[in-house]
Amino acid sequence: MTSELRFEVNGEPVQVEVKAGARLIDVLRNALGLLGTKEGCGNGECGACTVLFDGRPVNACLVPAMEAEGAKVTTVEGLVGPGGALGPVQRAFVEKGGIQCGFCSPGMVMATEALLRDRPDPSDAEIRSALVGNLCRCTGYVQIVESVQLAAKLRSENGGSRG
Amino acid sequence: MSGFDYHRPESLEDAFRLKSEQPDARFIAGGTDVMVRIREGRLRPPALISLSRVQELSGIRHGDEIQIGAMTRVAELLRDEELGRSAPVLALAARTLGGMQIRNLATVGGNLCNASPCADTAPPLLVLDARVVVRSPGSERELPLADFFVAPGETRIGEGEIVSELRFRRPHMRTRATFFKKSRVRMDIAIASLAVRVDMDGKRCVAARLAAGSVAPRPMRLPRAEALLEGRDITAELLDELGTVAAAEVQPMTDVRSTEAYRRHVIGVFARRALAQLSGLEEAR
Numbered sequence: 001m002t003s004e005l006r007f008e009v010n011g012e013p014v015q016v017e018v019k020a021g022a023r024l025i026d027v028l029r030n031a032l033g034l035l036g037t038k039e040g041c042g043n044g045e046c047g048a049c050t051v052l053f054d055g056r057p058v059n060a061c062l063v064p065a066m067e068a069e070g071a072k073v074t075t076v077e078g079l080v081g082p083g084g085a086l087g088p089v090q091r092a093f094v095e096k097g098g099i100q101c102g103f104c105s106p107g108m109v110m111a112t113e114a115l116l117r118d119r120p121d122p123s124d125a126e127i128r129s130a131l132v133g134n135l136c137r138c139t140g141y142v143q144i145v146e147s148v149q150l151a152a153k154l155r156s157e158n159g160g161s162r163g
Numbered sequence: 164m165s166g167f168d169y170h171r172p173e174s175l176e177d178a179f180r181l182k183s184e185q186p187d188a189r190f191i192a193g194g195t196d197v198m199v200r201i202r203e204g205r206l207r208p209p210a211l212i213s214l215s216r217v218q219e220l221s222g223i224r225h226g227d228e229i230q231i232g233a234m235t236r237v238a239e240l241l242r243d244e245e246l247g248r249s250a251p252v253l254a255l256a257a258r259t260l261g262g263m264q265i266r267n268l269a270t271v272g273g274n275l276c277n278a279s280p281c282a283d284t285a286p287p288l289l290v291l292d293a294r295v296v297v298r299s300p301g302s303e304r305e306l307p308l309a310d311f312f313v314a315p316g317e318t319r320i321g322e323g324e325i326v327s328e329l330r331f332r333r334p335h336m337r338t339r340a341t342f343f344k345k346s347r348v349r350m351d352i353a354i355a356s357l358a359v360r361v362d363m364d365g366k367r368c369v370a371a372r373l374a375a376g377s378v379a380p381r382p383m384r385l386p387r388a389e390a391l392l393e394g395r396d397i398t399a400e401l402l403d404e405l406g407t408v409a410a411a412e413v414q415p416m417t418d419v420r421s422t423e424a425y426r427r428h429v430i431g432v433f434a435r436r437a438l439a440q441l442s443g444l445e446e447a448r
Contacts, residue, residue, distance in 0.1 A: 001167065003169070020169040020211075021167050021201070023198065042202055043199050043202075044195055044198075044199065044261070044264070044265055044268075047262060047264055050264055053267070056238070057264045057267060058264050058267050058268050059195075059265065059268065061198070061202075062194050062198045062199070062265075062268055063198075063268065064169060064191070064198065064211065066169040066171065066213070067171075067194075067213065067215060069171070111262075114263065131262075132348070132349045132350040133261060133263055133265060133350055134262070
């Protein structure tokens with residue numbers, strides 16, 4: 001049983017045929033080819049599939065695709081600025097080494113983006129609290145927290161814009 | 164995953180009609196549990212009926228009675244400023260439920276209907292004396308949340324019924340409540356949790372409610388601990404007695420997360436600590 005699904009991804013309207021049982025992550029990766037969003041555990045534990053759903057971070061592996069009808073979804077690809085330049089959160093993760101194998105990074109970046117939209121200047125405790133739903137098995141989190149601190153700084157220098 | 168219908172009715176009437184047309188269809192709320200079970204093959208419904216667009220199930224209403232729609236996302240319990248003033252114990256518990264990605268999906272009704280002994284929203288709602296509103300085609304009934312849970316995964320709602328909202332009286336000015344949870348890491352499932360509510364008149368406890376999670380086959384009230392407190396002046400000696408009674412009253416088991424003995428210990432410590440905090444006494448160590 002397939003249905004037509006219309007929603008917005010990274011500011012662009014999309015229309016795809018989906019199986020009724022598909023998950024949002026299946027649509028993003030398979031139908032739309034947006035491979036930035038990763039599937040780690042598939043259970044909502046690891047946060048690698050974090051995307052913004054109507055502005056709020058969710059696990060794309062737990063969202064039935066059909067729930068996205070009419071929604072605005074932002075993936076890590078949506079943070080890239082003009083000409084393919086990395087956004088401030090992405091640049092911060094690169095500069096601070098908040099990345100090793102990279103599998104958790106898109107989820108970490110999206111969770112950070114969500115945090116900084118709410119709390120542009122978060123404390124360390126707020127950063128750690130915001131990232132409890134994102135697991136990294138490489139870096140040990142210290143560099144990730146530093147990345148978020150730098151991201152907050154870069155974003156404020158950018159006047160809070162995402163570009 | 165493949166091969167099922169997905170419905171998004173906009174009214175309870177349509178949800179009930181879809182369910183009667185496909186009796187084996189499964190209602191889905193936030194999906195944080197149902198989607199995992201489908202993925203693991205533990206659940207194979209011919210159809211899912213999503214409740215996310217059902218108007219009657221959404222929203223938090225404030226008055227002498229506070230009404231929380233069953234489809235209220237757990238994150239909404241943290242965002243609702245009025246609720247933060249009238250019943251802050253709910254936010255204390257909500258903030259420990261998963262990470263923000265889960266809290267933006269998971270619903271209060273789903274957390275309760277899933278009927279896990281560790282459901283984080285259950286202890287605070289139990290101490291608030293919440294009632295569950297259950298709808299079925301053409302009728303509505305209400306039962307105390309304390310009577311709602313039967314066993315792990317099992318509640319008093321029948322096939323084809325839908326929990327529409329939670330109701331509780333706006334807590335009195337004298338009411339104070341808190342929530343403690345012990346888990347391995349912050350977003351994890353509780354090893355043990357405890358919500359405590361007291362209505363104080365000076366040093367005297369006029370009314371008390373204690374409810375614990377992860378220490379019995381279902382979220383449970385602690386009536387013996389409550390009876391110990393009611394009508395008494397709160398003293399350091401009473402705190403110690405409370406800890407002993409609460410630890411004895413829970414019915415924990417040993418499993419992958421912890422042991423029976425440790426869970427009893429945690430509940431005793433939490434009960435003492437909660438009452439010391441709520442009554443203004445320093446924790447007696």
